[in-house]
Amino acid sequence: MAEPESKLNQRETDNGQTLPQEATPSDAMSDLVSEVSPAAQETVQEFMDVAAQQNVAANEAVPDRRNRPGPYIAFDHVFKAFADLVVLEDVSFSVLPGETLCILGRSGVGKSVALKILMGFLKPDSGRILVAGEDISHFTEREMQAVRNKVTMVFQNGALFDSITVGENVAFPLRERHDLAEDQIQHIVTGMLEMVGVAGMEGLLPSDLSTGMKRSVAIARALASQPEAILYDEPTTMVDPLMGHLLAELITRLKTQLHLTSIVVTHDMRFARKLADRIVFLHQGAARFFGTVEEMDRSDDPVLREFLEMDELVLPV
Ligand SMILES: Nc1ncnc2c1ncn2[C@@H]1O[C@H](COP(=O)(O)OP(=O)(O)OP(=O)(O)O)[C@@H](O)[C@H]1O
Ligand SMILES: [Mg+2]
Numbered sequence: 001m002a003e004p005e006s007k008l009n010q011r012e013t014d015n016g017q018t019l020p021q022e023a024t025p026s027d028a029m030s031d032l033v034s035e036v037s038p039a040a041q042e043t044v045q046e047f048m049d050v051a052a053q054q055n056v057a058a059n060e061a062v063p064d065r066r067n068r069p070g071p072y073i074a075f076d077h078v079f080k081a082f083a084d085l086v087v088l089e090d091v092s093f094s095v096l097p098g099e100t101l102c103i104l105g106r107s108g109v110g111k112s113v114a115l116k117i118l119m120g121f122l123k124p125d126s127g128r129i130l131v132a133g134e135d136i137s138h139f140t141e142r143e144m145q146a147v148r149n150k151v152t153m154v155f156q157n158g159a160l161f162d163s164i165t166v167g168e169n170v171a172f173p174l175r176e177r178h179d180l181a182e183d184q185i186q187h188i189v190t191g192m193l194e195m196v197g198v199a200g201m202e203g204l205l206p207s208d209l210s211t212g213m214k215r216s217v218a219i220a221r222a223l224a225s226q227p228e229a230i231l232y233d234e235p236t237t238m239v240d241p242l243m244g245h246l247l248a249e250l251i252t253r254l255k256t257q258l259h260l261t262s263i264v265v266t267h268d269m270r271f272a273r274k275l276a277d278r279i280v281f282l283h284q285g286a287a288r289f290f291g292t293v294e295e296m297d298r299s300d301d302p303v304l305r306e307f308l309e310m311d312e313l314v315l316p317v
Helices: 025-033 038-061 111-119 141-150 166-177 182-195 211-224 241-258 269-275 293-298 302-314
Strands: 010-012 018-020 073-082 085-095 100-104 126-131 151-154 229-233 261-265 278-283 286-291
Touching: 025 038, 025 182, 025 241, 038 182, 038 241, 073 111, 085 100, 085 111, 085 126, 085 261, 085 278, 100 111, 100 269, 111 126, 111 141, 111 151, 111 229, 111 261, 141 151, 151 211, 166 182, 166 211, 182 211, 211 241, 241 261, 241 269, 261 269, 278 293, 278 302, 286 293, 286 302
Parallel strands: 085 286, 100 261, 100 278, 151 229, 229 261
Antiparallel strands: 010 018, 073 085, 073 126, 278 286
16 A cells, blocks of 8 residues: 655644645745846845745744644634625635635635635624734724735736836835845846746836736735735636636745745636645535535535536536
């Protein structure tokens, strides 16, 4: 019988699952940074190493639960309605530090609402929302701004600043820090754009870009803010299959190499299977399924099965 995978490189989590042990940031980063032009490479490598180290520290700082790592993000019995329309009804799920959660569910089920609640753009009617171990559900706008420095969202349309160039969009979080020299900023902007597959587009305006390119720039801008967690709303849809594949590859590499905690709303089951440590399936207001891909495949819940089978019809393998 085959030996089970070595546990040496893994650590046990809250619910008895295992997470990969953190790799040395410098080694892990070389793959991402290899896309960057030689002049900018050293600055970008350093910038990404710092981000990875900060994320490892942030992941370790999340308070334990019962002597195991607690969640970085959690929805705890969350309710949300708009007038008579009940969108989320007693929804609970969690994301461990460095883990990726994929949110699945039909159109209109409340996936984007869940992300907006996490960012504090919408408030839950009741329930607790944990981010980095803190209950943010009653945070003021000012307190939420600090949370948004840790958790950033990549919107479907990119939500870029339309009146400034692509380069200035990416430079924006770098300038806000006031601790980087102009040549460092330029190197990081160049490098980030190369990493996300839109090299040399610094001088264009967002309106000159395709949907997929805007999303890539939004990811570059998110990375420039060195977040601990990124939330992606449908990152691979409404773009051609090649762009979708490139974005999926990038998100997968960022997850493993930057130790980012991420939530990805997606309809793309192949992407979800590849990326997700766990999956939450929202249906009629409830978190109908929450577990690993293997548990999802073993589930005999007819509603979940129907959702997965429908996807196979749309996307034959
Ligand atoms: N600010 C709002 N005011 C009123 N209703 C809203 C608001 N935001 C969302 N809704 C409603 O909440 C429901 C869930 O919307 P949401 O955008 O979260 O769906 P979704 O799961 O992201 O769907 P899709 O896959 O199409 O993006 C929808 O019926 C939507 O009309
Ligand atoms: Mg949505």
